[in-house]
Amino acid sequence: MNGTEDLEPQYDPKKVEDRIYKLWEESGFFNPDTLPRKREKTYTIAVPPPNVTGSLHMGHALNATIQDILIRKKRMEGYKTLWLPGTDHAGIATQNVVEKELKKQGTTRYDLGRQAFIARVWEWKEKYGDIILEQFKKLGSSMDWSRTRFTMDPEYQKAVEEAFLHYYRKGWMYRAERVVNWCVRCQTSLSDLELEYKEEKAMLYYIQYPILSRPGEHITVATVRPETMLGDSAVAVNPKDERYRDIVGAEVLLPIQDRPIPVITDEAIDKEFGTGAVKVTPAHDPLDADIGAKNNLPVYKVIDERGKMTALAGPLCEGVKASECRERVVSELKAKNLLVKEESYPHNVSLCYRCGTAIEPQPSMQWFLKMSELGRVALDAVNTGRVTFYPDRWKDVYTHWMGSVRDWNISRQIWWGHRIPLWRCSTCDEAREKPELAARWFLVRHGETEWNKEMRYMGREDIPLNDAGREQARTTAAALKDTGIDIIVSSDLARASETARIIGRELGIDVIENEHFRERHMGEWQGKTTHELKEIHTEEGFTKIRFHYDEAYHGGESWREVEGRVMKGFQDLRQKYQNKNVLIVSHGGTIRMIVKNIRNLHFDVAVRNEPSNGQSIELSIAREQCKNCGNEYVEPIEDVLDTWFSSALWPFATLGWPEHIRDLKEFYPTSVLSTARDIINLWVARMVYSGLEFMDGVPFSDVIIHATILTKDGKRMSKSLGTGIDPMTLIEKYGADATRFGIVWQAMGNQDIHWAEEHVNAGKKFANKVWNAARFVLMNAADPSAFDLSGDILHDAMSDDDKKVLALLEETKKNVGAHIDAYEFGHALHELYEFFWREFCDVYIERSKKARNDAVAVRVLTESLKLLHPFMPFLTEEVWARIPLPGKSMLIVSEWPLPHAR
RNA sequence: GGGCGCAUAGUUUAGUGGUAAAACGCUGCAUUCACAUUGCAGAGUCCGCAGGUUCGAUCCCUGCUGCGCCCACCA
DSSP states (O other): OOOGGGOOSSOOHHHHHHHHHHHHHHHTTTSGGGOSSOOOSEEEEEOOOOBTTOOOOHHHHHHHHHHHHHHHHHHHTTOEEEEEOEEBOOHHHHHHHHHHHHHHTTOOHHHHOHHHHHHHHHHHHHHHTTHHHHHHHHHTOOOOGGGOEETTSHHHHHHHHHHHHHHHHHTOEEEEEEEEEEETTTTEEEOGGGEEEEEEEEEEEEEEEEBTTSTTOEEEEEESOGGGGGGOOEEEEOTTOGGGTTTTTOEEEETTTTEEEEEEEOTTOOTTSTTSEEEEOTTSOHHHHHHHHHHTOOOOOOBOTTSBBOGGGOTTTTTSBHHHHHHHHHHHHHHTTOEEEEEEEEEEEEEETTTOOBBOOEEEEEEEEOOHHHHHHHHHHHHTTSSEEESTTHHHHHHHHHTTOOOEEOEESOSSSOBOSEEEETTTOOEEEOOOEEEOEEEEEOOOBHHHHTTBOOTTOOOOBOHHHHHHHHHHHHHHGGGOOOEEEEOSSHHHHHHHHHHHHHHTOOEEEOGGGOOOOOGGGTTOBHHHHHHHHHHHHHHHHHTOSSOOSTTSOOHHHHHHHHHHHHHHHHHHTTTOOEEEEEOHHHHHHHHHHHHTOOHHHHHHOOOOTTOEEEOEEESSOOTTTOOOEEEEOOOEEOHHHHHTTHHHHTTTTTTOOHHHHHHOSEEEEEEEGGGIIIIIHHHHHHHHHHHSSOSEEEEEEEOEEEOTTSOBOOTTTTOOOOHHHHHHHHOHHHHHHHHHHTOSSOSEEEOOTHHHHHHHHHHHHHHHHHHHHHHHOOOGGGGOOOSOOOOTTSOHHHHHHHHHHHHHHHHHHHHHHTTOHHHHHHHHHIIIIIIIIIIIIHHHTTSOOHHHHHHHHHHHHHHHTTTSHHHHHHHHHHSOOTTOOOGGGSOOOOOOOO
């Protein structure tokens, strides 16, 4: 009975970790359904799904280790444990990553079109999205991989749709035009929680507005954004402000615009700030929007979605960026002697949390989730203790925000994500639930040609597709696969008919050519590039002709003529194929005219909205006409949902809600959620009310808010700053167990960890110590009966050393268990380390070199391995395998050592 | 503007109403012994600053300073 022939003098994690992980996976012990022993109670953790764009950082490693410690202990304690892994599609973040990749290739998502872009993101996800899950495995995470979920899985999409429609039917999901946080780079709105703030050195400008009824007199307002004055609707003062009492109700002249605006009062105005008088710009400031609404002020949108000044801003600034406009306005005011003071004024600017671009508040039509009732139940769940935070002070962060939560802007104007599961009337934009369709109709623009690439006007020139164009056609075909298309009609020009045939081949449908859908006749422009035409006509002239409804390019068709011709063809098809699903393959110009007609768009808007190559547009026909305008064309709404709306469903959508309830019944609610503090409101709060709304119960009872790992000098770890530490590098250098040890060692309950790598090294040494202690015990223990772990071995004849070490072991078992149960992981580990090294190795083993008691040594060793297993699973499992215990199972499913009741 | 957390040896951190610890690092010694990824010994902290409570405070209270974080319609 001697195991030492296998035990090398040093522990080498590289020889152990992958092999042991494989054994665990093959054992089925990660899956609660295939665990040994009869297990009544369940213990569930749904991992906070990392973004598919992410790779493991120290925060993930800490969090995964915490969860693994809990799961492994509970598994050993006989619970039916499920740790459910998965990833988040991370809407804006992922879209941005893929957009960056496209930029490197010299293209944009708009060039690709929506379907092709989404296909690209899926490709990206398939390639990189699971990296982080593989990294979890390297750390030793005992997750049930058979239940891995992704927030864009088909079943998960179902859940999101169900949840949205539930709120919609309840009247809590509504559409409204509001001033929202708009990111001019991402081209989407953002919720209030998706902002970051940065202090910026700004200037506070004091501007005089002349009072109309009192020549020579002014009211002075202070602002950091003088450019927005072009959209001012009023000047506001506090109603209690004596200084302005007699001016309230009067009109002042808005400089530059020379527009009279009223002086009004509002309680929200701070008398102390600036001059106590504020310019009110309802379009570009949330507070001003409120004041504007209360006072029925007109809204002048002077900044557009790209951050450029609109025509309403007037000739001084139209078309220029807001920052440039600021300079122009300031110098104009100076020239007019109306700028009386400039003082430096540091203030916070809000930034997009995904790209860091300054937010431009914009009035915009968006979807909102009503929060009054949901906020109340979420608050209640925490206040009544159904959800408990550890440490409890984090509860305040939650309740503080929940208590004053505003309606959630939930729609995003990006492409990657869950689409809002509603349709709209193509003509009047009225939203409705998906109607029963009499027929589905699609318009597809042909794929790319070489002339497209050269930006050369093709008109009737018969140019074939290039490779990219054929690829686009195939992508489009794939996207149209399940739409049930019956008929394909195509323009008879090669680039369209070729596109149509590729799609037709995929769908098994013949193509009918129809000359109504030919591209616009370009006359003399045909064959010329945009660049050449600008030289001929000047840029301005070119644009004017290009977007003129009645003017034809010399010798060609006007847009009016194109519209007439193509709509004739379209209506003929409608007549002919009443109840058929039809796909029309055509061209940029013709499709724009069909869309203009069906969507009832203004020509100027329609003509500028060119579809990209291969893009398909759905214009289907509803059985039931629009209640609002009586028209029949409908199309799906294009906006997608805030990523966090789908994340909010995580604890139950991952368990099969709403359709598959087997796991849901068994594992919901989950036991504990462990996460970082920065997503308490963004995620935790939303899971709580979603759970209450859809499952009628909180999604977890305990919330662990773990520490944030900072650099040694307390700075944020950031990949871009190069201050980040890659856990994979640590695992490579020290081993996974040492890495876990080093992380947990520092998790002492503070809200920050100032990262110190030396503790990982200490972990490596400790692993070696454990290994060698085992080596020593196994080398010496000659008596097979020493390996019988059944029963109590304490008896009176034992030496004092034996008794002492056994007593200390009992103490350690008690304390380690209690610390883990209280989520004090660092304390638990310190306790174990102290006992094992100082008491067992340095004292007991050293003394046992004189007088041995193998049974005691084996007992302390085996129990220690069990206690250590949640912290250092690989090492302990490997050592366990080397101990010749009769009838043993793997350590991962061995019984957790409980303190003896004495 | 409001709130929260932290401040103890060179470093990362425990800890207690009666003038302090652990790990790593450092110094010295040991070593054919399970482990040099070791053992033993040792040096090193006026417990951020100023007040207060107390017989007595690093620990409780107040203020300040520094670092970090969160929230706010921060014109």
